[in-house]
Amino acid sequence: MFDAQEHIQFRQSNTPTITNPELLGLTTVEINPTELCNRTCSFCPRSNPAIYPNRNLHMTTETAEKLVASLNDSKYDGEIHITGFGEPMLNPNILKIIKICSIFHTQLITNGDRLMEDNPSVEDLAEAGLQTLIVDCYDGDKQVQAVSKRLQSSPIYARVRDHYDDGSNRYTEYNYTNRGGMMYETRAPNKPCHLPAYKAFVDFNGAVRLCCNDWQRNHNFGNIQTQSFTSIWNSTKMSRVRHLVNTSNRRLVNPCKNCDINGTLLGKDSSEIWKKHYGKIIKNRTMEG
Numbered sequence: 001m002f003d004a005q006e007h008i009q010f011r012q013s014n015t016p017t018i019t020n021p022e023l024l025g026l027t028t029v030e031i032n033p034t035e036l037c038n039r040t041c042s043f044c045p046r047s048n049p050a051i052y053p054n055r056n057l058h059m060t061t062e063t064a065e066k067l068v069a070s071l072n073d074s075k076y077d078g079e080i081h082i083t084g085f086g087e088p089m090l091n092p093n094i095l096k097i098i099k100i101c102s103i104f105h106t107q108l109i110t111n112g113d114r115l116m117e118d119n120p121s122v123e124d125l126a127e128a129g130l131q132t133l134i135v136d137c138y139d140g141d142k143q144v145q146a147v148s149k150r151l152q153s154s155p156i157y158a159r160v161r162d163h164y165d166d167g168s169n170r171y172t173e174y175n176y177t178n179r180g181g182m183m184y185e186t187r188a189p190n191k192p193c194h195l196p197a198y199k200a201f202v203d204f205n206g207a208v209r210l211c212c213n214d215w216q217r218n219h220n221f222g223n224i225q226t227q228s229f230t231s232i233w234n235s236t237k238m239s240r241v242r243h244l245v246n247t248s249n250r251r252l253v254n255p256c257k258n259c260d261i262n263g264t265l266l267g268k269d270s271s272e273i274w275k276k277h278y279g280k281i282i283k284n285r286t287m288e289g
Helices: 004-011 061-073 094-101 122-128 141-150 229-233 236-246 268-287
Strands: 028-031 079-082 105-110 132-137 157-162 199-202
Touching (some): 079 094, 094 122
Parallel strands (some): 028 079, 079 105, 105 132
């Protein structure tokens, strides 16, 4: 069965540099490689096409190259997660994108359907340079067993998670969120959220969003097509929003005010670094008049 604590420990196993002044606090960059998915799970906004329809939109290899080059120039040593809002394996250039990203520790999360068809195969993923593979199984024990068997001799470190979709509310069990209020609205908990301090989200078109829960795309802090990632990550706009959610003011930010994510399971050290950094910025501005 899915173990949320085990997943957290797995995420904490890598300890990238969080004091790099060019990419302060950053440990993870998640990319959204496609707006397509072959499933409509009950716990996903795609369960209602009127709210979140499938779109034949994909991240290009050129966009991936610009992101990786910008991160590399800034001496990034964290991870790239290929997951996003769709099924990554539906991007026709997914192997090329993995290869581009593989200068960093690269992880892919998939529903496993294309994988079981060897389209592409786990061997293809390994050859492209993928280092971690996570397969979320939604159909039950038989699927878990089939996927586990297929991955027995995997050349990649692989994990299988049983996120069964039986149409019932499994949010608590699977540690899922309401996708920034898109699935259902709730009043955000009166506590900080560390996500924007340690994790970046880059959309299929190169836009840098607030986080992986902002399915409504409330924020666009810049685009790596025309700006360096570092300039976006350190921008005044992103720093201000980051500070609000870091200091228990989530209810002042969209979509955070309707988001039910815990937000404190990872990234505390990054959050503390950003609090101090933003405090210095405010102090300097005050002294300057």
